[in-house]
Amino acid sequence: MSNVVFYALTGVGLFTLGLYALIVHVHLLRKILAINVMGSGVFLVLVALAARTQEAAPDPVPHAMVITGIVVAISATALALVLMLRVRAETGRATLPEEPLG
Amino acid sequence: MHDKTARLTTDEYTQLAPVVRLLIALLVSVAAAGLAYVVLSLPLVANGLKEAVAEHLALSGVSHPVTAVLLNFRGYDTLLEMGVLLLALLGVWSLGGIPQQREPSPGAVLDMLSRLLVPVLILVAGYLLWVGAHAPGGAFQAGSVLGAAGVLLLLAGWRPGARFVGLPLRITLVTGLGVFVVVGVTVMLVGGRLLEYPPSLAGALILLIEAAATLSIGITLAALFLGGRPETRVHR
Amino acid sequence: MQDFSWGVLVILLPLAGAVSCFLWPRRAVTLGLITALGVVACVAGLGWQVVEQGAQRYAVGGWGAPMGIDLYVDGLSVLMLMVTALVGLGISVYSSGYFDRDKAIHFWPLWMFLWTALNALFLSADIFNLYVTLELLGLAAVALVALAGGADALTGAMRYLLVSLLGSLAYLLGVALLYHSYGSVDIAILAQRVEPSPAVWAAVGLMSAGLLLKTALFPLHFWLPPAHASAPVPVSALLSALVVKASFYILLRLWLEVFPPTNAALGQLLGLLGAAAVLWGGLQALRQTRLKMLIAYSTVAQLGYLFLAFPLGTSIAWKGALYLLLSHAVAKAAMFMAAGNILRFGGHDRIADLDRVAQRLPLTLTAFGLAGVSSMGLPPSGGFIAKWLLLDAALRAEQWWWAIILILGGLLAAAYVFKVIGHAFTQAEVTHEAGAVPATMEWAALALALAAILLGLVALWPLALMEIGSPFGEEAAA
Numbered sequence: 001m002s003n004v005v006f007y008a009l010t011g012v013g014l015f016t017l018g019l020y021a022l023i024v025h026v027h028l029l030r031k032i033l034a035i036n037v038m039g040s041g042v043f044l045v046l047v048a049l050a051a052r053t054q055e056a057a058p059d060p061v062p063h064a065m066v067i068t069g070i071v072v073a074i075s076a077t078a079l080a081l082v083l084m085l086r087v088r089a090e091t092g093r094a095t096l097p098e099e100p101l102g
Numbered sequence: 103m104h105d106k107t108a109r110l111t112t113d114e115y116t117q118l119a120p121v122v123r124l125l126i127a128l129l130v131s132v133a134a135a136g137l138a139y140v141v142l143s144l145p146l147v148a149n150g151l152k153e154a155v156a157e158h159l160a161l162s163g164v165s166h167p168v169t170a171v172l173l174n175f176r177g178y179d180t181l182l183e184m185g186v187l188l189l190a191l192l193g194v195w196s197l198g199g200i201p202q203q204r205e206p207s208p209g210a211v212l213d214m215l216s217r218l219l220v221p222v223l224i225l226v227a228g229y230l231l232w233v234g235a236h237a238p239g240g241a242f243q244a245g246s247v248l249g250a251a252g253v254l255l256l257l258a259g260w261r262p263g264a265r266f267v268g269l270p271l272r273i274t275l276v277t278g279l280g281v282f283v284v285v286g287v288t289v290m291l292v293g294g295r296l297l298e299y300p301p302s303l304a305g306a307l308i309l310l311i312e313a314a315a316t317l318s319i320g321i322t323l324a325a326l327f328l329g330g331r332p333e334t335r336v337h338r
Numbered sequence: 339m340q341d342f343s344w345g346v347l348v349i350l351l352p353l354a355g356a357v358s359c360f361l362w363p364r365r366a367v368t369l370g371l372i373t374a375l376g377v378v379a380c381v382a383g384l385g386w387q388v389v390e391q392g393a394q395r396y397a398v399g400g401w402g403a404p405m406g407i408d409l410y411v412d413g414l415s416v417l418m419l420m421v422t423a424l425v426g427l428g429i430s431v432y433s434s435g436y437f438d439r440d441k442a443i444h445f446w447p448l449w450m451f452l453w454t455a456l457n458a459l460f461l462s463a464d465i466f467n468l469y470v471t472l473e474l475l476g477l478a479a480v481a482l483v484a485l486a487g488g489a490d491a492l493t494g495a496m497r498y499l500l501v502s503l504l505g506s507l508a509y510l511l512g513v514a515l516l517y518h519s520y521g522s523v524d525i526a527i528l529a530q531r532v533e534p535s536p537a538v539w540a541a542v543g544l545m546s547a548g549l550l551l552k553t554a555l556f557p558l559h560f561w562l563p564p565a566h567a568s569a570p571v572p573v574s575a576l577l578s579a580l581v582v583k584a585s586f587y588i589l590l591r592l593w594l595e596v597f598p599p600t601n602a603a604l605g606q607l608l609g610l611l612g613a614a615a616v617l618w619g620g621l622q623a624l625r626q627t628r629l630k631m632l633i634a635y636s637t638v639a640q641l642g643y644l645f646l647a648f649p650l651g652t653s654i655a656w657k658g659a660l661y662l663l664l665s666h667a668v669a670k671a672a673m674f675m676a677a678g679n680i681l682r683f684g685g686h687d688r689i690a691d692l693d694r695v696a697q698r699l700p701l702t703l704t705a706f707g708l709a710g711v712s713s714m715g716l717p718p719s720g721g722f723i724a725k726w727l728l729l730d731a732a733l734r735a736e737q738w739w740w741a742i743i744l745i746l747g748g749l750l751a752a753a754y755v756f757k758v759i760g761h762a763f764t765q766a767e768v769t770h771e772a773g774a775v776p777a778t779m780e781w782a783a784l785a786l787a788l789a790a791i792l793l794g795l796v797a798l799w800p801l802a803l804m805e806i807g808s809p810f811g812e813e814a815a816a
Contacts, residue, residue, distance in 0.1 A: 008141045015511060016134035022504065023126055024116045028496065035503045045141070049518040052148045059150035059166035061405075062517065064176060065466055066241055067168070068183045069510065072473045075190030076503055078326040079477055082193075083484060083496050085200045085329070085341045090489045096497050098117075140515060141539040150521050154405045178398045178407045182458060182470045185353065189451045189474060192360065193481030196444035269361070276357050283350060296346050298400035 007048035014041030028094045032040040032077060039073045163304025164235040172240065173308045177297045181286065184279045184315060191275065191322050195244065199330035208258040216258040223251035231316050241278075241312035245319025252324025267332040274323070278318030282311050344384035345411055345581040348419060348623035349458045351376050356450035358604050367434050373450060374430040377457070381423040385416045385803075390419035393807030395463065395526075403464070403524035410463035410526075412807025414660070417800060418460040418587055421664050425579050425671045426453055428786045432675050433572040435776035436682075441485060441570070448485070452576065459584050465513050465596075466523045468588055469506065472552070476502035479581050483569040490568035498565040501551055505585070508548030512541040518731040529595040531703040539559040542597050545589075546604065552585035555608075555645060556615035559638045563622075566634040571678030574630060578637040578674065579667040586644060586663070590656075593648070594809060599653070609649035615642025620750025622759065629677045633670070636713060639747060640666045643728065646758055650731045653810045657801055658727030659661070661793075664800065665720025669712035669790040675783035676706035679775045689758055693766035696759075701780040703762055708787035710792070715748045720793030 018038030022031050043066045050062035088094040116123065148165040155175065162170035165219050172180055208216070234240030262271065285307055286297040294300070299307045325332070355373030359366040372788070393412035402408065430449075437445050455474035462468050480502065484495035517523050519537040532538055554562040562582070566574045593601065619639025626632040640662070647659035679702040680695055681687045696703045712721035725744055734742040793800070 002146075004146075005142065005264045009138055012134055012137040012141060013115055015507075016130045016137070019133075020127060020130045022500070024118055024123055026115060026554075027118050030115070031500055035500065035507070038504075038507050042507055042514060045511065046514045046517075046731065049141075049144065049148075049514070050150065052144075052146060052518075053152055057152070057167075059148075059152040060155050060171050061151045061176070062514070063168045064171040064179075065282060065517075068466075068470060071183050071242060072186050074323070074326075075186045076473065076477060076499070079193045079480065079497070080499055080503075082197050082200055082329050083480070083492065083499060086197050086484070087489075087492045087496050089167050089200070090492055096493055098239060137511075137540060140536045145534045148518065148521065150517070151405055158401070158405065175399060175401050175405050176407055177527070179467055179470050181466070182474060185451065185454065186470065186474050186477060188360075189448070189477050192444070192447055192451070193477060193484075194447065196481055197484055198487075238450075272361050276361065279353075280357065283353065287350065290343075290346065294398045295342075295396065295400050298398075321358055 004048050004051050007051075008045050011041045011044030011046075011048060014030075014038065014044060024094050028079075028087065028096070032080045032084065035080070036073065036077060039069065043069055117237025141324025145328065160300045161304070163299060163301065163306075163308050166234065166236050166238065166240075168238065169234050169240045169308075172242075174297075174299065174304060177282075177286070181279070181282050181297070184282060184318070187319065187322050188275060188279055191325055192327060194326060195331050212258050216254045220251045220254055223247050223254070227251070227316065231312055235309070235314065241315035242319060244312075244316040246323065248316060249327075252320060253327045256324060256328055261331050268273065271321070271325075271332070274321050275318055278311075278315035279313035285311055340392065341652070342409065342411075344380055344387055345394075345396060345409055345461055347380045348377065348384055349454060349461060349707065350454040350603070351380055352450045352457060355594055356447045356454060358445040359450055363443040364734040364804065366443055366734040370446040370450065371430055371434060376635060377453065378427050381416075381419045384411065385420060388413065388416045388806055389803070404522035405512045407467050408463040408524060408526075408748065409461045411461055412809055413805055414587075414590075414807070414809040415460045416806070417660065417664065418583070419457060421454050422453070422460070422580055422788065425575070425667050425786065428475075428671060428675075428782050429572045429575055432575075432678075432779050433784040435778040436678065437783075444485060445570075445572075448481050449572075449576070450476050452482065452581070456580060456584055463525050464523050465528070465592075467652060469513060471509050471511065472506055472588070475581060475584055476506065476552075479573075479577060482505050482573040482576070483565050484740050485565075485573065486568060486570045488568070494561075494565040494568045497561050498544045501561045505548040505551040508544045508551070510548075512543075512545035512548070515544070517542040525591060525595050532598075540605070545592060549585045549589040550582065550611075553589065554638060554641060555611050556618055556638065556642065557611070559615065559619075559641075560708065562638060563631055563634040566594055567628065567630040571630075571674055571681065574634070574678075575674040576672040577695050578634070579671040579745065580639060581635070581793045583663055583667060586641075591809075594811065599816050601782050605649040605651060608645045609737040609740065611790050612642040612645025612648070613740070615639060615645070616743055616747040617642075617750070619752070620747055623754040624750065625691055626754075626815055629680065629689050629692075629758065630674070632689065632758065633673050633677055636673075636751065637666075637670060638669070639750065640713065643724075643744070643747065646728055646743065647731070649737060650728075650735050650740070652731050652735060654727050654734070655731035656810050658724050658731055659802055660804055661720060661727060661797070661800065662718065662724035665712050665724055665790055668786050668793065669709040669719075669721065672705050672709040672787035673713070673791060674781050675779065676702045676709065679779050682775050682779070683773050685773060689761050692758070692761040692764075694764065695762040698772060699775065699780070701784050702775070703759070705780075705787040706762075707759060708784075708791050710751075711775075712760070712787075712790040714755060715744075718794035720797075721790070723797045734748075 015038050018034045021034035046062040050059040162174045163169050227244040230239040231244035290296045358369050396409040399406045455471050459471040480495050480499040517535045521533040551558045616639050620637050623632050623635035643662050644659045647655040713718035713722040715725040
C-alpha cells in the first residue's frame with residue numbers, strides 16, 4: 001500500500017473513531033478530545049491525498065487549507081474548554097444533562 | 103450509573119447500554135469502510151492546483167507555494183480565519199473568568215527553563231516569520247511559537263502589568279486582523295480588487311501583514327490559555 | 339468584472355463594527371446601531387446593483403477560481419442578505435433596550451461578528467470559504483447563547499457547540515473529497531466537473547449530514563430547543579431566524595449546483611424528514627409549558643416546511659420554500675421578541691400564568707398575534723404566500739401527500755398560537771408585579787411582525803428578485 005493511501009486511510013480511521021467516542025462518551029472533555037481527533041483525521045485526509053502529485057512537491061492548496069483548519073480547530077477547542085469549565089462550575093459535573101428525546 | 107458526585111469513575115464513562123454501543127460501533131464501522139472504499143477509488147495521481155500555483159508563483163511576492171496560497175491567492179480565507187481566532191477570545195472573555203485555583207509558585211525547573219527558553223522562542227518566532235517567504239514558515243507558525251512563549255510565562259506565574267491590560271492589550275489583539283483589512287481595502291481603493299496586491303509590492307505587503315498577524319496570534323493564543331480577562335486574575 | 343464595492347462593504351463593515359465595539363466598549367451600543375444602519379444601506383446598494391446589472395462574480399485578490407476565491411451575488415444571495423439586514427436591524431434596536439451594561443459590552447462585538455459571518459456566507463462561491471464562514475458563525479452563535487449565564491444556557495451552548503463542530507467536520511471531509519476528486523473548491527467549477535462517483539456520493543452524504551445537523555432537521559434537531567429557549571431573547575431570535583437558515587442556504591446552493599447527479603433519491607428522503615419535522619415539532623410545541631420552548635419547537639416545525647421543496651424540485655417549489663424562509667425569519671424574530679417582552683414584564687414565561695398580557699402589553703400581543711398569523715399561513719401574510727406556492731407546486735407535481743402535511747402543519751400552528759393567545763387574555767391565579775418594558779423593545783417586535791404581514795401584500799417583488807441569475811436552473815418559467 002502506498003504511503004498516500006496509508007495516511008489517508010488512517011485519517012478516515014481517526015475520523016470514525018472520534019465519531020464513535022463523541023457519541024458514546026459522557027464526559028465533556030472526552031467529547032472535546034473526540035472532536036479534535038476527528039479534526040485531525042480530516043486534516044490527515046486532506047494532506048495525504050495532496051501528495052499524489054507527479055513530482056515530489058505536493059499540492060500546496062490543501063496544505064494551506066489545513067493550516068486554516070488547525071487555527072479554526074484551536075479557536076473552537078479553546079472556547080469549548082472554557083465553556084466546559086463554566087458548565088462544571090454551574091452544575092457541579094462536566095457532562096450534559098440527559099437529553100429528552102425530541 | 104447515575105451518581106451525583108462531580109467525578110466520574112472509569113466505569114461510568116458512558117450512559118449507553120452495551121447493545122447500543124455495539125450498534126453504534128457497527129454503524130460507525132460501516133461508515134469507515136465506505137469512506138475507505140471512497141479513498142481507494144480516487145485516482146492514484148492527481149496534481150490538483152499545484153500547476154496553477156506554480157505558474158503564478160512569481161507574481162505572488164513570495165517563493166514558497168504554501169505561503170503564497172495562504173497569504174495571497176486565498177488570502178481572504180486567512181482574513182476570516184484571523185477573525186475566528188479573535189472571536190474565540192471574545193467568546194472566552196464573555197464567559198467570565200474560570201474558577202481559579204491557587205497558583206503554586208513555579209518550581210525551580212520551570213523558573214529556570216522559562217527564563218532560558220522564552221528569549222529563544224521569541225527569536226525562533228522572528229526567524230519563522232522571516233523564512234516563511236521561501237521555506238515552510240510564516241505568520242501562523244511564528245505566532246504559535248510566540249504563543250508558546252506566552253504560555254510558558256503564564257505557567258511560571260507572570261502576568262501582564264496593569265497598564266498594559268485594557269485598551270493597549272485590545273489594540274494588540276486586533277492589529278493582525280486590522281492590518282490585513284486595511285491593506286486589503288487600500289489596494290482596492292487604489293484601483294484593484296480586494297486583496298489584489300500589486301506584484302511589485304506583494305512581498306513587502308505580505309511581510310507587513312504577517313508581522314502584525316504574528317504578534318496578534320501569539321498574544322491571542324496566550325490569552326486563550328489564560329481563560330479569562332487578565333485583570334480578573336489577581337493573585338499574590 | 340464590474341465594481342463590487344457594495345459587496346465588499348457588506349462583509350467588511352460589520353467586521354469593522356465588531357472590532358470597534360471591542361475596542362471602545364463604552365460606546366458599544368452606539369457603534370453597533372450605527373454599523374447596523376450602515377450595513378442596511380450597503381445591502382440596499384448591493385440589491386440595487388443586482389437589480390440593475392444582474393448576477394455578478396468577483397474574484398477576490400484578482401486571481402479568480404479555481405486558484406483564488408470568488409464572491410458571487412445573484413437574486414438569491416441578495417434576498418438572504420436583505421432578510422438578514424432587516425431582522426438584524428430589528429434585533430439591534432431591540433437589543434439596545436434589552437441588555438444591561440455588562441452584558442451589552444460582550445453582546446455587541448459578538449453580534450457584529452455573527453453578522454459578518456452571515457454576510458460573508460451568503461456571498462461566497464467557494465466551498466472551503468463557506469467552511470470558514472460556517473465556523474465563524476457557529477462560534478459566534480455559541481458565545482451569544484452562553485451570554486445568558488446559568489446552567490440551562492451553558493449546557494445548551496455546550497451541546498450546540500459540539501453539534502456545530504461535528505457538522506462542520508463532516509462538511510469539511512466532504513469538501514476534502516470533492517477537492518481531491520475534481521481539483522477545485524469553487525461551486526461553479528465543481529458544477530461543471532462533477533459526475534456520479536463514489537467520492538461524490540460520499541461527499542453528498544457527509545456534507546448533507548453536516549448541514550442538516552446545523553439546520554436542525556428532524557431527527558437531528560435535538561440540540562435546538564434547549565439552546566434557543568435558554569439563550570437571551572435577541573439571541574434566540576437571531577438563531578431561529580437567521581443562523582439555522584445559513585446552513586440551509588448552503589445546502590440549497592450545493593443541491594442546485596453540485597449535487598444534481600445524486601438528487602433523485604435524496605429528495606424524497608429530505609421531504610419525508612421535513613414532513614416528520616412539521617408534525618413532530620407542532621405536536622411538541624403544543625405540549626410545552628414555557629413560551630420560549632414553544633416558540634423553539636415551532637421553529638423545528640417551520641424548518642420542516644423548507645424541505646418539502648426538495649422532492650418537488652420545481653421553480654415554484656423553491657420560491658415557496660424561500661418565501662417561507664423569508665417570512666419565518668421575520669415572524670419568528672418578532673415572536674421571540676414578543677416573548678422577551680412578556681418575560682421582562684412578568685418575570686417568567688409560563689404560558690399558563692400569562693395574566694392578562696393582552697390588556698397590559700397590547701403592542702406586544704399584537705406583534706405575537708401577527709407573527710402567529712404568518713406562522714399559521716393565514717392571509718394576508720408572507721406565510722400564506724409561501725404555503726400557497728408550496729401547495730401549488732405539490733399539486734402540480736401530483737405529489738399531493740405534501741399538501742396534506744402543509745394543511746396539518748397549519749392546523750397545529752393554529753393550535754399552539756391560540757393556546758398562547760388564549761392564556762394571554764385570561765387572568766392568572768396569582769397576579770404578578772409588572773416589570774417595565776422599554777418602548778424600543780415593543781416597537782421593534784411590532785415592526786418585524788408587521789413586516790411579516792407586509793410580505794403577504796408585496797409578494798411580487800421579492801419573488802422576482804429571487805429569479806435574478808437563474809439560481810434554480812433554466813426551467814420553463816412557472
